[in-house]
Amino acid sequence: MDKMPKWADVVLIPLISVVLALVVSGLVVAIIGESPWRAMEIMVRGAFGSAYGWGYTLYYATNFIFTGLAVAVAFHARLFNIGGEGQAALGGLGVAIILLGVAWPHWTIALLAAVLFSAAFGAVWAAVPAYLQAKRGSHIVITTIMFNYIASALMVYLLVNVFRVEGSMSPESATFAEAVHLPNAASFAGFLGFRGSTPLNFSFFLALLACVFVWLLIWRTRLGYEIRAFGHSDSAAVYAGINPTKIIMITMIISGALAGMMAINVVMGEAERLVLDFVEGAGFVGIAVALMGRSHPVGVILAALLFGALYQGGAELQFEMPAISREMVVVIQALVILFTGALDNMVRMPMQAFFLSLRRRREAGARTPAE
Amino acid sequence: MTAHAIELKGISKAFGPVQANRNISMSVAKGTIHGIVGENGAGKSTLMSILYGFYKADRGEIWIDGKLTPIPDSQAAIRAGIGMVHQHFKLVENFTVVENVILGAEDGALLRPSIAKARRLLTELSEEYGLKVDPDAMIEDLSVGHQQRVEILKQLYRHADILILDEPTGVLTPAEADQLFRILERLKEEGKTIILITHKLREIMEITDTVSVMRRGEMTNTVKTADTSPAELAEMMVGRKVLLEVDKAPATPGDVVLKVDKLRVVRGGVERLKGVSLEIRRGEILGIAGVAGNGQTELLQVLGGMIPAQGGTVTLHNEPLDVTGKHSNGQTRRARGIGHVPEDRQTEGLIMAYEAWENVAFGYHQDPKYNTGLLMNNAAIKDDCADKMARYDVRPPNPRLPARNFSGGNQQKIVVAREMDRAPDLLLVGQPTRGVDIGAIEFIHKQIIALRDQGKAILLVSVELDEIMGLSDRIAVMFDGRIMGERLPSETNENELGLLMAGVTQGAA
Numbered sequence: 001m002d003k004m005p006k007w008a009d010v011v012l013i014p015l016i017s018v019v020l021a022l023v024v025s026g027l028v029v030a031i032i033g034e035s036p037w038r039a040m041e042i043m044v045r046g047a048f049g050s051a052y053g054w055g056y057t058l059y060y061a062t063n064f065i066f067t068g069l070a071v072a073v074a075f076h077a078r079l080f081n082i083g084g085e086g087q088a089a090l091g092g093l094g095v096a097i098i099l100l101g102v103a104w105p106h107w108t109i110a111l112l113a114a115v116l117f118s119a120a121f122g123a124v125w126a127a128v129p130a131y132l133q134a135k136r137g138s139h140i141v142i143t144t145i146m147f148n149y150i151a152s153a154l155m156v157y158l159l160v161n162v163f164r165v166e167g168s169m170s171p172e173s174a175t176f177a178e179a180v181h182l183p184n185a186a187s188f189a190g191f192l193g194f195r196g197s198t199p200l201n202f203s204f205f206l207a208l209l210a211c212v213f214v215w216l217l218i219w220r221t222r223l224g225y226e227i228r229a230f231g232h233s234d235s236a237a238v239y240a241g242i243n244p245t246k247i248i249m250i251t252m253i254i255s256g257a258l259a260g261m262m263a264i265n266v267v268m269g270e271a272e273r274l275v276l277d278f279v280e281g282a283g284f285v286g287i288a289v290a291l292m293g294r295s296h297p298v299g300v301i302l303a304a305l306l307f308g309a310l311y312q313g314g315a316e317l318q319f320e321m322p323a324i325s326r327e328m329v330v331v332i333q334a335l336v337i338l339f340t341g342a343l344d345n346m347v348r349m350p351m352q353a354f355f356l357s358l359r360r361r362r363e364a365g366a367r368t369p370a371e
Numbered sequence: 372m373t374a375h376a377i378e379l380k381g382i383s384k385a386f387g388p389v390q391a392n393r394n395i396s397m398s399v400a401k402g403t404i405h406g407i408v409g410e411n412g413a414g415k416s417t418l419m420s421i422l423y424g425f426y427k428a429d430r431g432e433i434w435i436d437g438k439l440t441p442i443p444d445s446q447a448a449i450r451a452g453i454g455m456v457h458q459h460f461k462l463v464e465n466f467t468v469v470e471n472v473i474l475g476a477e478d479g480a481l482l483r484p485s486i487a488k489a490r491r492l493l494t495e496l497s498e499e500y501g502l503k504v505d506p507d508a509m510i511e512d513l514s515v516g517h518q519q520r521v522e523i524l525k526q527l528y529r530h531a532d533i534l535i536l537d538e539p540t541g542v543l544t545p546a547e548a549d550q551l552f553r554i555l556e557r558l559k560e561e562g563k564t565i566i567l568i569t570h571k572l573r574e575i576m577e578i579t580d581t582v583s584v585m586r587r588g589e590m591t592n593t594v595k596t597a598d599t600s601p602a603e604l605a606e607m608m609v610g611r612k613v614l615l616e617v618d619k620a621p622a623t624p625g626d627v628v629l630k631v632d633k634l635r636v637v638r639g640g641v642e643r644l645k646g647v648s649l650e651i652r653r654g655e656i657l658g659i660a661g662v663a664g665n666g667q668t669e670l671l672q673v674l675g676g677m678i679p680a681q682g683g684t685v686t687l688h689n690e691p692l693d694v695t696g697k698h699s700n701g702q703t704r705r706a707r708g709i710g711h712v713p714e715d716r717q718t719e720g721l722i723m724a725y726e727a728w729e730n731v732a733f734g735y736h737q738d739p740k741y742n743t744g745l746l747m748n749n750a751a752i753k754d755d756c757a758d759k760m761a762r763y764d765v766r767p768p769n770p771r772l773p774a775r776n777f778s779g780g781n782q783q784k785i786v787v788a789r790e791m792d793r794a795p796d797l798l799l800v801g802q803p804t805r806g807v808d809i810g811a812i813e814f815i816h817k818q819i820i821a822l823r824d825q826g827k828a829i830l831l832v833s834v835e836l837d838e839i840m841g842l843s844d845r846i847a848v849m850f851d852g853r854i855m856g857e858r859l860p861s862e863t864n865e866n867e868l869g870l871l872m873a874g875v876t877q878g879a880a
Contacts, residue, residue, distance in 0.1 A: 220746045225729070225736050232722045238677050239711070239719040240734035241701025356387055 004355035010299065014292055014340055016347050018306065021339035025332040034323050046316025047309035053316070055185055055198030059270065061301075061308030062200075065207040066262035067286025068304050069214050070255045072295040076218055077251040078231040083129060083144030084259040085283030086151030087122040091260025092267045093155065094121030096163065096274035099176045110180040114268050115206070115261060122260015123253040125151060130252030134245040140252070148283070159276050173274040182269045201269035210258060211297035217254070227251050259283060291341040303340075310336060374437030376401040376533055376564035377422070382431030384417055391417040393588045395431070399533075399581070404555060404565045406575040406596070409585030410608055410808040411779050415568050418585070419535050423455045424448040435533075451533075454526025458538040460518050464511040468504055469493060472525050489528065496527050500557050515662070516547035523554070534558065535566045540574060544662050545836065545869035552578050572601040573837075584608055609809045617841035619820045624844070625653030627689075628828035629674075629797050634683035634694070636669045636852075643669040645852040646683065651797070651828040656819070658843025658860075659832045661872050666852040667832045668714060671801045674830070675711040676704040677719075687797065701734055710790035712783075714801030714832065720786040721774045728756035728770035731789050763788035764814060780811030787815055791822055798822060801832045816842060836865055850874040 026036030047057045067084040074081035081087075094117035104110035129143035156171065163173035184201040185194035194200065218224040230237040230247045237244060266278045285307050292306070293299025314329035339347075375398040384392040392414045399405040409415050420426045422433065424445040433440055435451045442448050448455075462471050469489050478485045493506050502520045510518060519539065526534055536555075540548040555565055555578060567579060575582050576596060583593040584607040592607050606612055629651045636644040644666050651657045659667050672678045673694055674685065680694040687707055693699050704711065713719035721730050732741050732752045741752050756770040765777070765784045774782055783803070791798060800819065804812040819842060823829055833839050839846055840860050848855045848871035855871040870876075 216746070220749075222736055222742065222747055225732075225747060229722050229725070229733065232724045233718060235715075235718045236720070236722050236733075239675070239701055239713050240736075241676060241703070241705065243700065 004352055008351060008355060010294060010296075013344070013347050013351055014303075016351070017292075017339040017344065018336060020347070021332075021336040024339075025335050028328075028331060028335075029324070032323060032328070034321060039317060039321060039324065042317050042320050043310075043313030045313075046320075047313035051193035052195065052198065053312055054192075055194055055200040056312040056315070057305070057308040058185075058204055059199040059201070059265070059308070060311040061304040062204045062207045062265045063262050063282040064285050064289045064304035064307050065300060066210065066265070067259055067282050068289030068293060068300040069210055069286075069297065070259035070262075071286045071290035072293065072297070072300055073214060073218070073227075073258065074251055074255040075290055075295045076224075076231050077227045077247055079130075079133070079248065079251060079255070080141050081126065081144055081252065081255045081259075082141055082287065083126060083147045083256070083283070084262075084286045085279050085281070086144070086148040087125045087256040087259035088262045088279045088283050089151045089155050090125040091118035091122040092263035092274055092278055093158065094118045094260065095263050095267045096173050099180050099268065100163075100173060103177065104180050107180050107182055111182065111202070111206075111264070111268070114180075114264050118260040118263045119257035120260070122263075123257040126252045126256025126259070127249065130249050133252075134248040152277075155276065159274065163274055171276045175273045176268070180268065181272065184269070199270045201265065203265035203269045206261070206264060208301075210261065211301060214258070215297045223250065259286070285337075288337040288341045291344065306336070307333070374401070375399060375434070376403075376436060377566075378434035378437075379418075379422070380432040380434065382418065382421060382428045382433075384421060384426060384428050390588050392421070392428070395585075395590045397583055397590055397593065399564055399566065401436075401564055402559060402562050403580040404559055404567060404578055406567045406569065406579035406582040407585060408568075408570060408572065408575055408582060408604060408608060410570070411806045412808075413585040413608070414588040415585055416537065417588075419455070419537060419566070419568060422448070423453060423535065449529050449531070452531055453533045453535065454529060454531025455535045456519065456522045456526065456537065456539060458541060460522055462510045462518060462521060465509060467507050467509055468513075468521050468524075469506045471510060471521055472506075472528050474525075476529055492528060493524060496524055500527070500554060500561065502554060514547075515542045515664075516544075516550065519543070519551065520554070523558075532562075533564045533566070535568070537568045538570070539567070540569065540571065541834070542663055544873045545865055546873055548574070572604050575604065576601060586610060605809060611810075617816050617820070619842075620824070622655050622823065622844035624655040625826060627652050628687065629830070630686045630689075631674075632684045632686075634670070634673065634685065635681045636666075636673055636678065637681045638669065638678065643852050644673070644680070644683075647849075647852070647854055649847055649854060651830055653828055654823055654826045655844045656823050656829040656831055656842055658839040658846045659830070659849055660836060660839045660846055660868055661834070661849035663834045665849045665872075667849050668801070669852075670849070671711070671714060671799050671830075671832055673699075674704075675709070675713065675799050676701045702737065705734060708793075708796040709799065710793060710795030710797070711799040712786050712790050712801060712803055714805075716779075716782050716786050721782060723775040724773060726771050726773050727760070727765070727777070727785060728753045730774050730785055731756040731759055731770075733789065735789070735793075759788040759792055760785075762792075763818075778808070779806040780808045783807050783815065784811060787818055791818055794822065794825060794827060796827060798827060798829045799832075800829060802834065803831070804833075804835070804838060836868060840865070840868075848872055 029036045029039045047053050067088060070084050071081055095114045098113045098117040099110060125147060129140050129147055132138040132143050133140040159171040164171055165174050182202045185198045186196045218228065226242045227247055229240065230242055230244060234244055262282060267274055271278060289300055289303040289307055292303040310333050314333060318324050318326050318329050378398040380396050382392050382395040395418060407415050417426065421428045422442065424442040424447055427443060433442055440451050442451060463474065469486050472493060473485050473489045478488065490506050497503055502524055504517055504520050504524065510521065539551060543551060559565060569575060579596045581593060582596050584591050584604060586608060627650050631647060631649045633646040633648055634644050635646055647670060649657065661667050669678065673680045676699050679699050685692040685694050692707065717723060722733060735741065736747065742748055753770050757768065760768040760770065763784045765781050765788065774785065803815050803819065807815065819829060831842055843860055845857055846860055846863065846868065847857045848868055850872060851874060855874065855876060858868065
């Protein structure tokens with residue numbers, strides 16, 4: 001028998017965690033002498049109060065959906081992919097290579113090519129740690145972290161020495177051709193009030209498509225069945241004739257590909273050129289998103305939306321309340337990650353006990369008074 | 372009348388919605404051997420864990436030697452003179468006997484004086500109770516029987532007056548079990564009180580003075596051993612009359628199905644199978660007897676495609692079976708018509724987090740009837756699961772329930788249904804009734820015999836000698852990675868098999 005109803009598990013517990021995180025954040029804000037209510041109001045209004053705010057919130061959410069899905073898929077095979085950051089960076093490299101190297105006639109085919117290249121580059125970056133895990137037993141947490149550093153160094157080298165436009169001082173590539181410009185929200189959803197400056201672009205739909213893909217993969221295909229089986233028990237997987245090496249490799253390749261595709265949103269959809277550090281921690285936020293979303297695509301979308309709102313609302317907050325610095329906003333984001341990810345059990349245990357006592361009381365009530 | 376060594380009054384303990392112990396009262400007289408029997412999940416282990424301080428009872432009192440003694444942790448249990456010998460030994464393999472005995476009971480910061488003192492005490496204890504062990508031997512070099520003696524010595528060294536033994540004979544040969552019983556009797560003569568937890572009724576009858584029966588978290592009966600019988604105890608355990616004997620017609624073996632020749636397996640640098648050869652015919656059950664850990668597990672795993680062999684050949688219906696190469700895996704085995712009920716259903720046979728219907732397809736998930744094109748046909752699998760649950764009497768018959776929420780017996784029935792319903796030409800069965808309640812044992816045994824009567828070949832591995840004797844048409848005994856000999860159940864007995872299991876051969880038969 002399950003310990004609590006499903007709705008409590010997927011909705012109530014994350015909600016309580018977020019509220020707790022906000023309460024603590026509010027205390028921090030109060031300690032530095034600002035009004036937590038006003039800060040809260042600025043953040044919510046900044047994230048959801050206007051088409052402008054929504055544009056940024058959904059743009060960030062798009063990033064987190066990709067990286068969150070990447071971590072979630074790996075979680076199902078009980079692999080902890082911490083390398084989303086590096087895989088996304090490499091995905092950006094793939095996007096830049098294919099968009100700068102070929103004169104694309106139209107953005108649609110360019111997008112297809114960008115999907116293939118970003119996914120392939122991200123996948124290759126994840127495949128190496130996967131191989132080391134499967135064949136050599138090197139722990140994937142360690143190797144994927146290391147690969148983040150390698151990716152970071154590699155990107156600096158490439159942007160400074162290979163991609164930098166001659167005469168330019170900044171480590172960034174040339175701007176992509178006008179033809180590969182992705183439609184932004186102003187062009188496909190202008191009726192909702194999105195303006196030309198919004199970063200939200202067509203990649204958002206790609207992210208939603210990726211969610212459908214992951215749901216089908218994990219819960220409807222034989223491969224997903226094998227991935228989950230391996231994640232639950234590798235000895236049982238071997239009994240059933242499932243090849244552990246194959247599962248580790250394929251899962252990490254899919255995970256890396258999803259992380260890599262995050263670059264489409266930023267590099268192709270927003271910056272329209274390859275810039276240094278464009279991932280901006282989205283690879284790590286993906287871990288919190290996957291944890292909070294319980295590795296389910298719908299959960300990932302909701303958690304990504306929350307973190308997108310925190311990013312956008314946080315930016316507004318430091319703009320409107322000078323006492324609240326950039327670091328302060330990071331503290332608030334970190335508190336949400338801490339409460340929803342790391343301290344999940346702190347809320348879960350009392351809730352389980354609560355639902356158990358509820359059920360006992362109900363059962364006791366249903367019994368005859370003679371008991 | 373002397374005070375009772377142990378008196379439990381109204382002990383209750385719940386884990387979530389499960390009431391593991393319900394209002395249990397029990398008293399054990401000083402200097403006696405008291406048996407506790409019950410099916411898996413009846414609450415025996417929980418009760419003993421409460422007595423040893425691993426769990427805290429929700430309600431109830433523990434009285435030791437006539438004094439109310441709360442036992443909040445195992446330190447308190449040790450102080451109260453209670454010692455426990457676990458089913459799985461808690462010994463450090465690369466420590467010597469003395470080092471293991473003093474572990475956690477060292478006298479000071481320096482080891483040398485403690486070890487010297489312990490060696491002296493150990494020699495005294497060994498002589499006093501007939502527990503002969505070399506104090507300076509490494510644990511890993513000792514036989515299982517001797518390791519168990521170290522566990523007992525460890526408790527005596529801590530001045531235990533009450534010894535709890537949890538399934539102590541599960542890993543012993545019949546001869547080793549006999550020696551253990553002599554030791555226990557000696558301990559009893561010296562005034563120690565012993566609680567023996569077991570599911571083997573024969574042992575209860577042989578050694579205990581009194582016996583308590585547990586069923587569904589309650590202690591249903593406590594009787595003098597002399598006044599009861601195995602059949603009566605079984606009935607008390609299950610709550611209805613049980614057939615202890617297996618009912619089967621003589622076998623009519625046909626063509627050879629499986630032929631294994633000089634099979635060798637090396638795992639972790641140790642040769643586990645040292646050239647095993649055997650044959651199984653249609654309509655025949657070959658039972659492999661042996662103490663756990665003598666290569667039976669590896670034999671099943673190689674034949675089931677879970678691990679590769681390093682040498683030897685295997686043929687199925689005279690066609691070679693790849694046991695050493697790349698194509699040796701569970702999928703290719705199933706494709707050749709080999710079913711496999713693995714030894715450990717919880718870590719191998721089932722995904723405990725998967726719902727029953729997902730487990731019904733496990734290993735057969737590539738089967739076209741479970742799939743439509745790229746996607747799995749979940750509806751078809753659920754229908755198949757509901758059908759199998761009805762025919763194999765799985766309770767509750769709910770395909771949506773996760774495997775871990777079924778009892779051991781019903782989990783095993785799910786595995787049995789999956790592996791036997793396809794009527795495989797060869798069925799590999801490992802420990803089919805381990806941790807399974809008596810009612811389900813009857814059912815599973817009947818299924819195995821029915822499959823044999825359909826003309827299928829069956830390889831049965833079990834550490835339960837009774838099960839091997841009852842089901843097998845031929846018995847092969849394994850010891851140290853080799854087949855020590857083959858016997859017909861009608862022409863052998865437990866003593867002869869026991870000697871073979873210990874590696875003793877007296878000339879060719």
